[in-house]
Amino acid sequence: MHGDQIFDKVFGQLMKTTSILEPKITQSLLEGRLTKNQLATIEEIDGIHEFNGLVSHMESNEQRWVQVLDHPNAEEVIPDPWK
Secondary structure (H helix, E strand, C coil): CCHHHHHHHHHHHHHCCCCCCCCCCCCCHHHHCCCHHHHHHHHHHCCCHHHCCHHHHHHHCHHHHHHHHHCCCHHHCCCCCCC
8 A cells, every 4th residue: 555545544444433332442541531432443443554553552651642642732742653
């Protein structure tokens, strides 16, 4: 796939409603600050090749991801390799 095709695929996935009703991700992830729907969406996009490993990275680097939630310009502090 080329850059535009990858973007379209990922964008489409992010814009759709999740099909997961009960996420397997623990609700305490990121200090429990995410909604059930947000957890389900993260779980679902973790299954996309480009985001594979996102959940495990969030679990093992939780404080770095909490900084993303708290930062006024979150896109500036997204941990590598997810930028």
